[in-house]
Amino acid sequence: MAAPVTVYGPAISPAVARVAACLLEKDVPFQLEAVDMSKGEHKSPSFLKLQPFGQVPAFKDHLTTVFESRAICRYICDQYSDRGNRTLLGRQEDGAVGRAAIEQWIESEGQAFNPPSLAIAFQLTFAPLMGMATDMAVVEQNEEKLAKVLDVYEGRLAESQYFAGDEFTLADLVHMPNTDLLVSKTGKAGLITERKNLSRWWDEVSARPSWKKVVELQSAPRPPRS
């Protein structure tokens, strides 16, 4: 029987990978459903009902739809609080203060880390796949912006094992898809590996079984259409 949770979009998309990593970490069964973006399926009326901006992933759990990968991750943690990793949004006894220590780094990821890292990955990884030319000026501009963010991260990860303290949380998880793109698919691994603490952090988080499974999903053949 199909799982009640469906993620719509290709696993190679970093936003889809973010949601898949969260579901795997939480041990929530799900299926990936293909969206043929080359045929514009993400702009079809039925897809726009799930995701009004026409972006991947879309997400459905029984009758509930949620969009935006970081909102979907928070939903998975809140809705499945008793499954899998139970501390992705903090320990219950730490309350609002514990959650805020995580939320501030989730927001840093969305506001400061994602824009330049995604711009670099788009130019160096996705543009060539789509037959588009790489704009090296855009790469350089964004590398400069990203380096400043990574310097802050390097300082943070000198103080604590993970972004929000001694435990792996959603603050770490949300950073993983774009970090993997930088390390594995852009030729810009040095941005991470030349920073001692970030490099140590990446070795640790990317060794998690949940992330290894995401990498498998990304290299698997396209899932069948339902």
Place this chain on the structure above:
Amino acid sequence: MAAPVTVYGPAISPAVARVAACLLEKDVPFQLEAVDMSKGEHKSPSFLKLQPFGQVPAFKDHLTTVFESRAICRYICDQYSDRGNRTLLGRQEDGAVGRAAIEQWIESEGQAFNPPSLAIAFQLTFAPLMGMATDMAVVEQNEEKLAKVLDVYEGRLAESQYFAGDEFTLADLVHMPNTDLLVSKTGKAGLITERKNLSRWWDEVSARPSWKKVVELQSAPRPPRS
């Protein structure tokens, strides 16, 4: 006696205004503390301990510090769940599904609405204040991006009174500072007022006492240094 909650930064900053609006909506007393950005105070070692990226606002509640305006707003709602407006992150009985309906629009604001609207406001409002030239090509590019987002918002607000349904929530609140800049300070009010439902929404949300107080704070003389 000073309130335990301090927001560091000028009220004219949209991110500071976002946090102030949330505190006012939640009826949590706070003080604004000036940060003289022209003197680089936001890059001082003591400020960087509060906010590692050297941006405003920084935020402190007793011994707890939080950064990133949207993370601070979530903290205020979670920590002061029994004060002021109690449904900014949803009704307790609606659980994870209710919160997700709000979180997805908070994330849209951060990911889709904020970048182009802030870029326009920077060019048309803040650059002239800082003696910098306005780059009209940047304004035009971002107006085109923003129009697509606003078209989705217009469709959403044709279906429901507020972003997440029948009640004013944090999903609405986070959009207010940049919307106010567009309407009041950039000469680009038409982006909002020419869209019937967005215009109706803005009239309603900007009439709230909490927002009127934010506008007062923005026009008040700079707060004294503590």
